[in-house]
Amino acid sequence: MPGDSRAATNAATVLRTVLEHGPVARGGIAGLCGLSPAAVSRQTTALLRGGLLRELPGPADGVGRPRIPLDLHTGAVGGPVAAGLHIGVPSSTFSLVDLRGRLLARRAFPHEGRPPAGLSGEIAVGLGRFLAEFDSGRPLLGVGAALGGWIRPDEGTVVHHPVLRWRHKPLGAELSAVLGLPVRVDNHARAVARAEILFGRPEARGSLVHLFIGNVVDAAFGIEGTVHQGPGSAAGDVAHLPVPGSAAPCACGRTGCLQATASDTALGAEAVRRGIVPDPSVPLLVDAAATGDPRADRLLRERARAVGRAAALLLDVFNPALMVVTELSSVLDEGYLEEIRTAATALSHVCDDPRRIVIPHAGPAVLPEAAATVLLSRVFRDPCRSDERARSHPSV
Numbered sequence: 001m002p003g004d005s006r007a008a009t010n011a012a013t014v015l016r017t018v019l020e021h022g023p024v025a026r027g028g029i030a031g032l033c034g035l036s037p038a039a040v041s042r043q044t045t046a047l048l049r050g051g052l053l054r055e056l057p058g059p060a061d062g063v064g065r066p067r068i069p070l071d072l073h074t075g076a077v078g079g080p081v082a083a084g085l086h087i088g089v090p091s092s093t094f095s096l097v098d099l100r101g102r103l104l105a106r107r108a109f110p111h112e113g114r115p116p117a118g119l120s121g122e123i124a125v126g127l128g129r130f131l132a133e134f135d136s137g138r139p140l141l142g143v144g145a146a147l148g149g150w151i152r153p154d155e156g157t158v159v160h161h162p163v164l165r166w167r168h169k170p171l172g173a174e175l176s177a178v179l180g181l182p183v184r185v186d187n188h189a190r191a192v193a194r195a196e197i198l199f200g201r202p203e204a205r206g207s208l209v210h211l212f213i214g215n216v217v218d219a220a221f222g223i224e225g226t227v228h229q230g231p232g233s234a235a236g237d238v239a240h241l242p243v244p245g246s247a248a249p250c251a252c253g254r255t256g257c258l259q260a261t262a263s264d265t266a267l268g269a270e271a272v273r274r275g276i277v278p279d280p281s282v283p284l285l286v287d288a289a290a291t292g293d294p295r296a297d298r299l300l301r302e303r304a305r306a307v308g309r310a311a312a313l314l315l316d317v318f319n320p321a322l323m324v325v326t327e328l329s330s331v332l333d334e335g336y337l338e339e340i341r342t343a344a345t346a347l348s349h350v351c352d353d354p355r356r357i358v359i360p361h362a363g364p365a366v367l368p369e370a371a372a373t374v375l376l377s378r379v380f381r382d383p384c385r386s387d388e389r390a391r392s393h394p395s396v
């Protein structure tokens with residue numbers, strides 16, 4: 001149905017223009033995005049009716065609707081929200097964000113003592129309680145879930161999560177059955193890339209690579225506003241990328257792999273081995289460095305340099321406008337970002353500008369925001385098609 005798909009494309013164009021430039025009047029939208037005033041008027045009417053846009057108090061000169069400023073509906077009364085679920089290894093995080101990706105509420109959900117087999121059910125119940133507690137009557141668009149490993153967003157399945165040991169798990173359907181809400185699932189490196197494209201620096205819309213360093217290491221790249229997934233949505237597995245200068249033995253049988261060299265799992269184990277912290281916890285190590293333990297600081301700088309060398313390889317392959325690195329110590333302390341930048345630009349053949357290497361725009365809120373963006377990026381791609389309609393027309 002070409003008419004429908006053109007309307008959907010136009011609606012997405014109008015919504016993204018308001019995201020980027022709002023508040024902006026209808027006439028301004030037409031000038032910015034190149035659609036005709038009639039097309040803009042049609043789409044703004046639909047988006048106002050759908051509750052995604054709202055009219056702000058207009059100019060007092062009585063010139064009428066074309067001059068009334070429109071913005072995304074982020075109002076405390078009636079502005080839609082999206083729920084986010086980030087599933088990490090030691091804990092999950094629940095969140096609520098508005099249409100500009102701004103964090104309204106968050107809560108940690110520790111996994112301690114919960115075996116991976118029943119974990120997703122317990123997470124769903126916990127998230128349901130969180131959503132009930134923070135229900136302010138604003139429309140809830142659905143849930144975006146983000147986690148590490150190989151994820152198929154089209155099926156909502158976890159193909160393989162190496163640490164939680166989930167295989168071919170229909171996570172989206174499981175969560176949706178408990179919560180009674182539309183649920184979208186994606187890999188968390190791609191989720192952060194989507195959040196950077198929608199809500200971050202303008203260069204991210206041109207091209208970006210995102211490198212995620214957690215218990216699982218992942219990467220994602222986006223070109224012209226689209227995050228690449230490839231066949232089977234398998235893009236971004238950098239666990240066994242060889243880090244120059246590393247001899248760390250990896251479970252795959254080789255040495256120097258990124259996962260074995262620089263993941264939180266590897267770092268936590270090394271911190272315990274060196275007697276810096278009693279438990280293999282990167283947050284504890286970061287706290288130790290922040291309170292002046294030079295051994296913790298030295299180990300975090302070693303890791304930052306390893307991350308920088310891996311980033312250099314990705315910079316050379318993709319030459320992105322922006323290289324976004326999510327790594328706990330550098331998100332909290334710019335000194336570690338400088339280590340990453342120095343190591344990356346020293347090794348890269350194509351990038352000598354350290355400012356191209358950045359932390360996520362949301363800082364410590366990166367994961368709660370990115371998880372909800374798994375849902376929001378779909379809303380911005382196709383704002384007029386609700387998931388309810390998709391469910392009632394399974395062939396759509």
Ligand SMILES: [Zn+2]
Binds near residue numbers: 240251254
């Ligand atoms: Zn390996």
